[in-house]
Amino acid sequence: MAVVTAKRAARQRSGERYFRAATLVAALLVLGLLGGVALSLLHGAWPALAHFKFAFLTREIWNPVTAQFGALAPIYGTLMTSLIAMLVAVPIGCGVAIFLTELCPRGLRRPVGVAIELLAAVPSIIFGIWGLFVLAPLLQRHVQPWLIAHLGPVPGIGRLFQGPPFGIGVLSAGLVLAIMVLPFIAAVMRDVFDTVPDVLKESGYALGATTWEVIWNVVVPYSRIGIVGGIMLGLGRALGETMAVTFVIGNAHRVSASLLAPGTTISASIANEFTEAVGDLYTSSLVALGVLLFVITFAVIAAARFMLLRLDRRALSGV
Amino acid sequence: MTRRRQVRKLGNAVALGLSLLATLIGLACLGAILWTLVARGISGLSVQLFTQMTPPPGGTGGLLNAIYGSLVMSVLGMFIGAPIGILAGTYLAEYGRDARLSSVIRFVNDVLLSAPSIIVGLFVYEVLVVRMGHFSAIAGAVALAIIAIPVMVRTTEDMLRLVPQGMKDASTALGAYPWRTITSIVYPAARSGIVTGLLLAVARVSGETAPLLFTALNNQFWSKDLNAPMANLPVVIFQFALSPYKDWQQLAWSGALLITLAILLLSVIARLIISALPGGRSQ
Numbered sequence: 001m002a003v004v005t006a007k008r009a010a011r012q013r014s015g016e017r018y019f020r021a022a023t024l025v026a027a028l029l030v031l032g033l034l035g036g037v038a039l040s041l042l043h044g045a046w047p048a049l050a051h052f053k054f055a056f057l058t059r060e061i062w063n064p065v066t067a068q069f070g071a072l073a074p075i076y077g078t079l080m081t082s083l084i085a086m087l088v089a090v091p092i093g094c095g096v097a098i099f100l101t102e103l104c105p106r107g108l109r110r111p112v113g114v115a116i117e118l119l120a121a122v123p124s125i126i127f128g129i130w131g132l133f134v135l136a137p138l139l140q141r142h143v144q145p146w147l148i149a150h151l152g153p154v155p156g157i158g159r160l161f162q163g164p165p166f167g168i169g170v171l172s173a174g175l176v177l178a179i180m181v182l183p184f185i186a187a188v189m190r191d192v193f194d195t196v197p198d199v200l201k202e203s204g205y206a207l208g209a210t211t212w213e214v215i216w217n218v219v220v221p222y223s224r225i226g227i228v229g230g231i232m233l234g235l236g237r238a239l240g241e242t243m244a245v246t247f248v249i250g251n252a253h254r255v256s257a258s259l260l261a262p263g264t265t266i267s268a269s270i271a272n273e274f275t276e277a278v279g280d281l282y283t284s285s286l287v288a289l290g291v292l293l294f295v296i297t298f299a300v301i302a303a304a305r306f307m308l309l310r311l312d313r314r315a316l317s318g319v
Numbered sequence: 320m321t322r323r324r325q326v327r328k329l330g331n332a333v334a335l336g337l338s339l340l341a342t343l344i345g346l347a348c349l350g351a352i353l354w355t356l357v358a359r360g361i362s363g364l365s366v367q368l369f370t371q372m373t374p375p376p377g378g379t380g381g382l383l384n385a386i387y388g389s390l391v392m393s394v395l396g397m398f399i400g401a402p403i404g405i406l407a408g409t410y411l412a413e414y415g416r417d418a419r420l421s422s423v424i425r426f427v428n429d430v431l432l433s434a435p436s437i438i439v440g441l442f443v444y445e446v447l448v449v450r451m452g453h454f455s456a457i458a459g460a461v462a463l464a465i466i467a468i469p470v471m472v473r474t475t476e477d478m479l480r481l482v483p484q485g486m487k488d489a490s491t492a493l494g495a496y497p498w499r500t501i502t503s504i505v506y507p508a509a510r511s512g513i514v515t516g517l518l519l520a521v522a523r524v525s526g527e528t529a530p531l532l533f534t535a536l537n538n539q540f541w542s543k544d545l546n547a548p549m550a551n552l553p554v555v556i557f558q559f560a561l562s563p564y565k566d567w568q569q570l571a572w573s574g575a576l577l578i579t580l581a582i583l584l585l586s587v588i589a590r591l592i593i594s595a596l597p598g599g600r601s602q
Contacts, residue, residue: 012496019498023414026406027424030472033465034427037438040445095341103335112342114590119349121586123526125553126575129560130352133359133568179348186345210331233433240435242529243557267437267529274444274533290441297435305429 038294045288047280056288062253062269064278069285071292073253077170077263078293081245082238084174084259085181089238090231092178093185100186101193102211102219113190119183128247131176132168136248139175140167144260162258166250171259173249180244185234192226192308193219229307236301240293242267266293353579360576363569368577373539373555376564382574384541388549389578392456392535393525395545396463401517403464404471411472412479413501425476432469439465440530448534456542456549459535466527467520474519478512479505481596512596515589522585526578528553552578 048069049056059070100113144165151161196219204214220227250262251272264272266289277283367381374380407424415421443462448454482505490500506513536548537558552574560571 012499016496016498019501020414023406023410026403027410027415027421029403030407030428030431030468031424033468034431036446037434037442040442041438044441044445092341092345095338096345098335098338099342103338112346115346118583118586121522121582122352122579123528123553123582125526125528125556126356126579127352129556129571129575130355132560134351134355179352182345183349210327212331212334213327215334236433240437242435242437243553246557247561267435270437270441271529271532274441275536287441287445290438293435294438297433297438298430301430301433302426304433305426 041287041291041294045284045291048284048288049291051281052285056285057292060253060255064282067279067281069281071266071285071289073255074264074266074269074289075292076255077173077249077265078239078267078296080170080259080263081174081177081249081265082235084171085177085238086231086235088175088178089182089185089234093182093189093234094227096182096186097189097193098215100190102215113187116183116186116190120187123243124180124241125243127176127180127244131172131244132247135176136167136172139172140165144171148260159257160259163256163260165260166262168248168250168262169260170249170256170263173245173263173265174259176244176248177238177241180241181234181238184237185230188230188233189227192223192230195226196222225307229304232300232304233308236297236304239300240267240297242271246271266290356572356576356579359569359572363573364576368570368573372541373550373559373570374566375539376562376567379566380570382552382555382570382577384538384550385552385555385574386577388456388535388538388542388551389525389553391545392460392463392531392549392551393521395456395460396467396524397517397521399461400464400467400520401471404468404516404520405475405513407468408472408475409479409501411476413497413505428469428472432473435529436466436527437529437532440533443530444533451546454534454536454548456535456545456547459531459549459551460545462530462534463524463527466530467524470520470523471516474516475509475513478509478516481512482508511592515592518585518589518592522582522589525585526553526582528557532557 052059052069056069056071057075058072059068060072061068061070062073063069096116100109100116104112144167147161148163148165152158200218200222201214204218209217245265246268249264249268251264251268252262253264253269254261256263270286270289270293274283274286277286365381367379368383369381369386370383371379371381372384373382407428411421411425415424439462443458443465447458447461451458486504486508487500490504491497495503531551531554535551535554537554538548538550540550542549556571556574556578559567559574562568
């Protein structure tokens with residue numbers, strides 16, 4: 001009898017050891033994943049980085065025939081499309097979040113909120129083909145000619161609206177991105193606004209403030225860090241987005257002042273060219289673009305997550 | 320005084336009106352997308368879609384091989400990713416709850432959760448496709464697993480934390496080792512939560528295109544070989560939508576509708592399970 005129990009106890013003890021080790025290994029694997037991604041990308045990008053050195057960042061040329069590659073056009077396109085997306089999506093997303101937390105009738109709050117969260121789950125390729133078949137022709141026929149005619153001649157900003165209306169291009173890509181990140185930003189913002197204690201808002205109302213004054217003077221200052229974090233999380237998503245952009249950017253390795261001209265982004269270049277790339281330097285240059293994207297998005301996302309740490313973790317689950 | 324009050328009231332009305340307008344614009348844009356998706360996708364829905372292979376240009380056909388490939392790679396990806404994600408989540412929620420290492424892992428996991436998926440594709444290309452010498456369904460599944468892991472880690476940890484401490488204490492008082500407590504008490508108690516995490520991860524994974532572009536690639540024909548390129552819905556949609564052929568574009572729209580419906584269905588089921596949980600978020 002005593003022998004049997006001792007055996008069982010030993011089995012339990014070794015079970016404990018193995019299970020504990022398994023969970024630890026899995027947890028460390030998650031940690032190693034990030035490092036592994038960084039190292040393997042650097043390894044793949046090394047030939048190009050060693051060959052072009054820092055000029056890789058500053059040259060616009062992208063010529064597979066002569067094996068001359070520079071990342072300026074994709075970097076510019078990535079930043080420009082994300083900037084447009086943020087300029088459009090942040091104000092609208094904030095508006096939606098304010099509506100949901102402060103204005104919306106109680107009965108509507110849940111359905112509208114759930115609808116927005118579900119839309120955040122729609123895969124980006126859907127936004128991409130919509131952009132290609134619906135938005136781009138619409139812009140080409142109705143919006144871009146107007147922009148060229150009315151804003152084109154204006155000194156200064158006129159330079160942004162030159163050239164023929166292609167439909168596809170930097171502006172279209174930025175707008176598709178904006179629509180794609182909108183539900184995401186709205187959902188995060190709503191969660192951020194929801195963290196403001198009711199007592200604070202009620203004190204504002206008790207002092208006679210209007211709804212807007214409470215939002216501007218109580219809600220916004222209280223959740224400032226969370227707001228910035230939410231915006232940066234959306235920015236991280238926009239910077240790295242591939243499919244929504246690839247369809248409508250036009251894939252031209254050019255830096256054009258005009259927003260109506262085709263361009264390219266880092267992720268679109270990789271998606272379009274990687275499987276067709278011939279030659280080590282070409283492939284390696286595309287991986288080097290991946291490294292750039294990794295560095296940019298990592299910085300933005302890490303900063304965003306750091307700012308959002310204060311937020312209840314569960315409030316953001318699934319985002 | 321009254322003038323000042325009027326100005327404040329006007330400011331209030333303008334600001335709130337703008338926020339209402341923003342909501343309407345946002346919902347209208349998103350509604351327009353879904354409407355187009357349904358309108359264009361539904362005309363291509365037919366039995367053929369589920370029984371025939373992707374056609375050559377100009378021919379007729381369906382999406383059978385792409386649907387099959389997407390299912391196989393998603394399931395395989397979950398088989399690889401789910402155990403790792405659940406175990407890592409267990410570590411964060413139980414063994415290493417307050418360890419410093421855990422807060423680092425949590426942070427890294429959050430970063431991975433929002434990392435661009437095309438980077439994951441490049442990573443798998445570098446470590447698997449280059450070594451194996453060719454594109455394969457396995458590489459695609461691994462890429463999807465890497466996307467799924469952070470989702471699983473996050474939901475598992477959250478769900479395990481919902482299990483009341485008293486239940487665990489009771490198990491410990493009976494002399495059970497932590498692993499017994501976790502496998503016999505905590506996991507069964509958190510089962511529906513973990514299932515929710517699985518569903519969310521599948522939903523996240525099944526629409527991903529970028530990580531499959533240069534791992535699984537595509538295959539115009541029926542293939543069950545996991546060691547060969549395999550067709551999948553997202554990449555087929557990508558290639559067919561960008562083609563000049565009307566038939567292919569129609570198939571792309573139908574495929575897009577299928578994927579979106581599947582993902583929305585998964586998300587809704589996950590949401591229903593969560594709202595039925597005792598400690599779940601009820602909003």
